[in-house]
Structure formats: C-alpha cells, structure tokens
Amino acid sequence: MPTTNFDVAEKYEYLNGFGSYHESEAIPGALPVGQNSPQNPAYGLYVEKFSGTAFTAPRKENQQSWLHRILPAAAHEPFEKSEKQLPGHSDRGIAQFEQIPNQLRWDPFDIASGTDFLSGLELISGAGNPATKTGLGIYVYAASQSMEKNQAFYSADGDFLIVTQQGALDIQTELGKLLVRTNEIAVIPRGVRFRVDLVDGSGDARGYILELFQGHFQLPDLGPIGSNCLANTRDFQAPMAFYEDDQSRWRVTAKFGGQLFDARQNHSPFDVVAWHGNYYPYKYDLGRFNTIGSISFDHPDPSIFTVLTAPSPVVGTAVADFVIFPPRWLVAEGTFRPPWYHRNTMSEFMGLISGSYDAKVGGKGGFQPGGASLHNVMGAHGPDANSYEKATKAELAPQKVGDGAMAFMFESSLMLGVTDWSLKKCQKVQDLYNEHSWGELKRRFSPLSK
Numbered sequence: 195m196p197t198t199n200f201d202v203a204e205k206y207e208y209l210n211g212f213g214s215y216h217e218s219e220a221i222p223g224a225l226p227v228g229q230n231s232p233q234n235p236a237y238g239l240y241v242e243k244f245s246g247t248a249f250t251a252p253r254k255e256n257q258q259s260w261l262h263r264i265l266p267a268a269a270h271e272p273f274e275k276s277e278k279q280l281p282g283h284s285d286r287g288i289a290q291f292e293q294i295p296n297q298l299r300w301d302p303f304d305i306a307s308g309t310d311f312l313s314g315l316e317l318i319s320g321a322g323n324p325a326t327k328t329g330l331g332i333y334v335y336a337a338s339q340s341m342e343k344n345q346a347f348y349s350a351d352g353d354f355l356i357v358t359q360q361g362a363l364d365i366q367t368e369l370g371k372l373l374v375r376t377n378e379i380a381v382i383p384r385g386v387r388f389r390v391d392l393v394d395g396s397g398d399a400r401g402y403i404l405e406l407f408q409g410h411f412q413l414p415d416l417g418p419i420g421s422n423c424l425a426n427t428r429d430f431q432a433p434m435a436f437y438e439d440d441q442s443r444w445r446v447t448a449k450f451g452g453q454l455f456d457a458r459q460n461h462s463p464f465d466v467v468a469w470h471g472n473y474y475p476y477k478y479d480l481g482r483f484n485t486i487g488s489i490s491f492d493h494p495d496p497s498i499f500t501v502l503t504a505p506s507p508v509v510g511t512a513v514a515d516f517v518i519f520p521p522r523w524l525v526a527e528g529t530f531r532p533p534w535y536h537r538n539t540m541s542e543f544m545g546l547i548s549g550s551y552d553a554k555v556g557g558k559g560g561f562q563p564g565g566a567s568l569h570n571v572m573g574a575h576g577p578d579a580n581s582y583e584k585a586t587k588a589e590l591a592p593q594k595v596g597d598g599a600m601a602f603m604f605e606s607s608l609m610l611g612v613t614d615w616s617l618k619k620c621q622k623v624q625d626l627y628n629e630h631s632w633g634e635l636k637r638r639f640s641p642l643s644k
Contacts, residue, residue: 208434218470221467290613296573322408327408351452377480377547425484531595541605
C-alpha cells in the first residue's frame with residue numbers, strides 16, 4: 195500500500211516489475227518492430243544503445259536499453275571541469291577517507307538555504323575507487339529548492355540508490371519521470387541523465403544516497419523462504435517514456451572519477467521519445483516490503499530485511515546490501531527481542547527515516563530521523579543501556595514494534611572510511627555516543643543466581 199499520497203502522483207504512469215524487459219512509447223509507432231536500428235527510424239529519431247554491462251556479459255546479467263530520441267546524447271560541447279566540486283574529494287577527484295574503529299552517530303544533517311539536490315550533496319563515508327569500479331560512496335543530500343532550470347546531471351561513477359527521508363522528489367530522467375515520496379527509494383543507474391525538482395507542498399528535501407561503483411543492485415535470493423515475501427518483484431516501478439522537445443541552452447553535469455564536469459548543449463537531454471530494454475531507473479515503496487520473522491524463539495539475522503543487494507565476487511558476501519527495519523510484529527517466546535550485542539565483519543551504516551529505532555531509544559542526542567550511525571568492521575555495538583534494561587523486563591506478549599517508524603541500513607563487506615566533513619566540519623557527530631549508549635551498562639553477573 196502506498197505510504198504517502200500527493201495529488202501530483204496521478205500525473206505519473208509506471209511499468210511494474212523488477213529487472214523486467216520493458217518497452218514504452220510516448221508517440222505510438224516510435225519503436226520499430228522486429229529490429230533495433232532501422233535505416234530510417236520513425237519520426238526522424240536517432241537510435242542510441244545504452245549499455246549498463248559489457249556487451250559480452252552473460253544473458254542473465256546483461257543490462258541494456260535502446261533509446262529512440264530526437265538527438266543523440268553525443269551532441270554536446272566538450273566537458274570542462276566544474277567550478278564547484280563535491281566536498282570530501284581531492285583536486286583529482288579522489289575521495290579522502292579516514293578509517294577509524296570508533297562507533298559513530300550523527301545528529302540530523304542541516305538543510306541549508308539555497309541548496310538543490312546537486313549542490314546539497316555531502317560525502318559521508320565510503321571505500322574503493324570509481325575508476326576501478328570497486329566499492330561505494332555514501333552521501334547525504336539536502337535541498338531547499340529545485341535544481342537550476344535547464345540543468346541535468348549524471349554519474350559515470352556508479353548507480354545512485356536514493357533513500358528519501360523528508361520531502362518528495364520529482365525526478366525527470368531520460369527514460370521518463372519518477373515521483374519519489376518519503377518512505378520510497380529510487381535507483382538511477384550509472385550514466386542515466388536526470389534532474390531533481392522539489393514537489394510543491396512537500397517542503398524541503400533530505401535523504402541518503404548509496405553510490406554503487408561495482409555492479410548493479412538485484413533482488414536477494416530467497417532460498418528456503420520460497421518464491422514470495424520481502425520485496426516482491428511486481429512492486430518495483432519503472433517510468434513510462436516522456437520527452438520534451440526543447441532547443442534552449444542546457445548544462446549537463448557529469449560526475450566522472452569523483453570530479454564534476456559541465457558540458458553545454460542546445461537541446462534537452464530528456465528527448466527520448468521511446469525506449470525498450472532492461473536498463474532503466476526505478477522506484478519502490480518501502481511500505482510494500484513483506485517482512486518475515488521468527489514465530490517460535492530467538493530471531494534471525496537482519497539479512498531477512500534485505501530489499502536489494504549488490505553481490506561481490508565472493509558468494510554470499512555483498513559489496514552493499516540495502517536493509518530496512520519497518521513496522522512489524524514480534525511474537526518470539528523467551529527471547530531478547532531487540533538486536534543482540536554483536537561484532538560484524540560487515541560495516542553497518544544506518545539512517546532513520548521516521549519514528550524511533552527499537553534498539554536506540556536512549557542516550558543523549560539519540561538516533562533521530564535525518565541522522566545516521568556507522569558501526570564499522572568488527573566495531574562492537576548493540577542496544578543502549580536503557581533499551582537493554584527495558585527489553586529484559588518487558589512482557590513477552592505479541593508486540594508491534596516500529597509503528598510509524600522506518601530505519602534502514604547500508605551494509606557492506608568493505609571497511610568504510612569517513613570524510614573530514616562528516617567527522618569534523620558538519621559538527622553533527624555525537625561526541626559521547628559510546629559513553630551514553632554503553633557506558634551505563636550495569637554488571638549483571640552473579641555465579642550464585644542460578
């Protein structure tokens with residue numbers, strides 16, 4: 195069920211299904227029948243192949259689309275380095291990360307006046323290198339206004355997984371439009387040109403982005419779960435073809451090797467009249483996630499809440515998992531119900547979209563919507579002292595947790611570094627996070643208690 199509603203949503207039409215082969219025409223007859231590149235395409239359009247994987251990738255992994263557009267994407271002036279660059283990168287675009295073992299938590303990030311989706315991007319954490327297509331970057335975005343008129347953006351570095359926390363985004367892409375509301379996500383694949391406008395009436399916008407340098411997201415295998423539950427295939431939505439025939443002056447900004455470059459052109463980049471393929475942007479409503487859990491005792495690993503995964507070459511190990519903690523029922527008997535104390539070979543970056551997270555209700559500053567936390571490789575963490583005490587004394591009746599709340603996690607097998615901005619300049623780090631969360635844990639051991 196949709197979690198939010200705006201009248202503007204009625205203006206958008208979608209194709210349903212994750213990883214499906216879709217086709218869409220804004221003008222009937224724009225797509226050829228039986229071939230991809232006819233000698234003279236309909237309506238005088240140009241044909242452009244758009245590949246998200248190598249030509250020779252196995253068929254089950256191959257991602258590509260055919261675009262039928264007014265002018266090819268190649269019709270632009272040379273790119274030049276932008277005056278403004280992304281924070282957290284060197285002059286050569288290399289991300290500057292510091293790896294530290296401490297548990298970190300941030301207060302909600304500010305939304306500065308006069309920022310849009312692109313100028314409001316701040317790099318928080320990451321690992322790897324987009325030039326070698328390894329690893330990922332984690333950003334927060336904060337916008338008080340729409341992007342500059344006649345400006346488009348794309349990343350050649352990786353896929354953008356956008357998690358909205360506040361405010362709705364009207365995302366125009368080459369392949370069509372997406373309305374992405376609070377509690378929804380969008381994935382904009384590598385190379386797709388897009389622009390972001392704020393939706394009237396939804397206020398300022400803030401959220402999180404995982405940029406995946408390596409591979410693409412897919413649905414996790416379900417194994418013994420069977421063929422349904424978690425994120426169901428039919429609930430993912432891709433845009434219908436939508437084009438504009440605009441011959442005014444446009445600026446296209448590219449993220450390339452961590453640096454920003456601008457090119458000018460005398461036509462809209464959103465001129466795709468028709469397309470077909472399986473490489474396209476898509477959105478998903480987190481309210482449609484079908485949770486599963488224990489109905490006897492103990493509780494399973496948090497991997498049962500995985501929405502999307504980007505596997506590494508090591509089987510069963512992810513470059514990145516996108517995991518959510520939605521409202522759900524707990525019924526396990528004789529069980530400590532919040533997450534256990536643990537150390538993990540994976541890094542865990544968490545954000546809070548709304549409400550409160552059941553394992554982090556105490557501590558000065560707290561875990562607040564619009565904030566974040568990072569528990570890096572082998573960093574010990576778990577419920578704060580207050581949450582632990584409450585959980586050990588709670589009546590183990592059926593309990594609805596997280597009502598009105600939504601937390602998420604970017605989990606990675608990589609050791610994540612943090613930027614100087616996120617560690618110092620943003621001034622949002624909770625200095626006493628460790629002390630306030632676990633410094634007040636009481637010694638409970640008593641060998642005579644049995």
